[in-house]
Amino acid sequence: MKLQSFQDYPFTEGGVCAAQGFKANGVYCGLKHQELSTATQQAAAANEADDAAPKKNDLAMIFADKDCAAAAVYTSNKVKGAPIVVTKAHLQNGKARAVIVNSVNANTCNADGEEKANAMCRLAADALGIAPEDVIVASTGVIGQILPIEPIAAAIPALVDGLSYEGNEEAVHAIMTTDTREKQVAVRFQIGKHTCTLGGMLKGSGMIHPNMATTLTFLTTDCAISPAMLQQALSDVVRVTLNRVSVDGDQSTNDMVCVMANGLAGNHEIKDEGKDYAVFRGALYAVMLNLARMCAADGEGATKLIECVVSDAPDEKTAETIAKSVIESSLFKAAMFGADANWGRIACAMGYSDCEYDVNKVHVDLASAKGKITVAKNGCGVPFSEDDAKTILLEDEIQVLISLGSGEASAIAWGCDLTYDYVKINGDYRS
């Protein structure tokens, strides 16, 4: 999909390796779903036989040339993956040097979960010659299955040997689960005379819902910034990007966004909220805005990205609540799949959101690259051409433009349509 520009931040290639001084790699270590029924095992075995060629990577590493300031935002789910607990402890000093992350198995709701997460850090640290406390660990996949450490231990030498400044492609594939497309973005920006780069990669397709860090996201930058300001920028930008994405309303146990800043760009370290901080925050927004859009567009089974823009709201919270409520509505999402301008479902989803607004001042437009139509004015339906509406809604990026007519605040939320394939992906096979 086309990247969306934000201010004057030019895009660049390289994802988590775009910034100076970050290597990455990804390998296939052979993690498998366990304890499946006989029929499912047979189906899985048949799949593997079909596809005896290279397996999808399931283990990734990012390694910084020097110590980094680091910050993270975690899931607010009370059931937390063991890697979340271990990473939180490791990042208490605001520093990190490496990331190790596996897909297939979430290492969550297991009695030995923290032991295994610590083992992953130790194995990575020993191979890299750093302290285990400088390792960020993450896992994504099925909940409640014991994580076998042996395949990971066996793969670490190859993983470390293969680390390179162009390793972002291998890494981004390793973190994918039901994702159909890789998701990575990087931008350039100036801090004083120094050109900085910030890039990142994200995985996430199902179990995605606002109000937490949503999905696994790894960001790297060569900008020099203090751990405190890095955390502030991350928390602030997560709020208006990933926390406004919903695929299915299910908030994962393992969500995490982390950012590492190695300072190699040579700028004066950003330590407060001045102009430099604003430039850095803008770069973070430009990257995370696009990762958020990619995440929504690649929602499980999705055929289209839905962007809901609520404007003329009394305050940002009201705008955000209404935008999220619309993109989370199963009925609305199914209508978008059918390219049906059933705007009553938008009015309905607005109405059950937990906020106050004047229903008689609401205007609703539907738009895409093919044009724009007004479907409601002053809270009531207006006649429109159903054929024009169909043409607009058959596009793969749809905008729902809602004006509340009672203020100047606005907010955007991102979602996707609800399709047969969402049901197939989540009903047919344990993912």
Add this chain to the structure above:
Amino acid sequence: MKLQSFQDYPFTEGGVCAAQGFKANGVYCGLKHQELSTATQQAAAANEADDAAPKKNDLAMIFADKDCAAAAVYTSNKVKGAPIVVTKAHLQNGKARAVIVNSVNANTCNADGEEKANAMCRLAADALGIAPEDVIVASTGVIGQILPIEPIAAAIPALVDGLSYEGNEEAVHAIMTTDTREKQVAVRFQIGKHTCTLGGMLKGSGMIHPNMATTLTFLTTDCAISPAMLQQALSDVVRVTLNRVSVDGDQSTNDMVCVMANGLAGNHEIKDEGKDYAVFRGALYAVMLNLARMCAADGEGATKLIECVVSDAPDEKTAETIAKSVIESSLFKAAMFGADANWGRIACAMGYSDCEYDVNKVHVDLASAKGKITVAKNGCGVPFSEDDAKTILLEDEIQVLISLGSGEASAIAWGCDLTYDYVKINGDYRS
């Protein structure tokens, strides 16, 4: 589906006509979806040609032989259907005599909505020889399309002429939209020496979500009870039945439950919270419990009823919140469609619910008519036979039994699986 007994309330036939002194009827008046695209109109025309036989009823009436105490609970959606506004005004005196209700068109978000709802009441009242203020009006169907009053006006004479004490079958079909099965239940009970009857019918398949009255439900009883106690019983029972059903998380603009009590059973009028009130409340619970289960089981596209029972909770609110969170999870619902014991999605949905509990004390069993298996103990997965799990989950009524291990409160919530047909119903055609 099999009715679920509650205490000693025997079931009886007749739905809204089961109690003495209530007639009902339903007719096809010819309400149609408007403003559809050319392609959709052609498809609809083809459908009608295919099916030139009798059309599905779309207009129903209930008429009581004498004045009734009446009570209702309405949607909490801020966008309210015009019939809700009109009915609320009419029930302020706690009395009613008749119900008129149409399907196909919700009469919501229309500038002339209240005018049309009032016209429906006036047409019904004139034909019945009662005051318009004694009529309850309801509409269900597409939002944002003008309701044509002419087909309703033309059909009223036949609707009134056909009223009968066995008219519940015609009426229950008239209120169905995407429902695939009629939903009616009635029970007998004793107040002193007097045998009373309470019965009802419900429509609802999509746009169904807790925290409101969910769907259209009409209840009638010949028990004598004051309007205040009738309202208290209804509000109390809605809380633990319909408000604990979710099909898709979408809360309708037109939801309403209303009950009319004509007193013909001859008992002493129930005016306070004594033993008689408890018996009446039990009857209401027995009827609404079954209507709630029918509603969930016939959720749009559903292949199975999911009942989530949370017990050993510190308080009822916690139990309710967790039970609802589980049955609302799209990922869990899709897993149930696939008969996949992916209990991690249960743990995940519990964890993001907004309440406090000790994740390390959670036990989870899955059960059906084919048996029961334990999938988690003390917050962690335990080994189980995937083949046994599959056998259990292939049934059409599944129980998720969750113990929080930290109290004595409990709650039940009802939902259904998420299937291809949910997407088909809501993506393919405007409903």
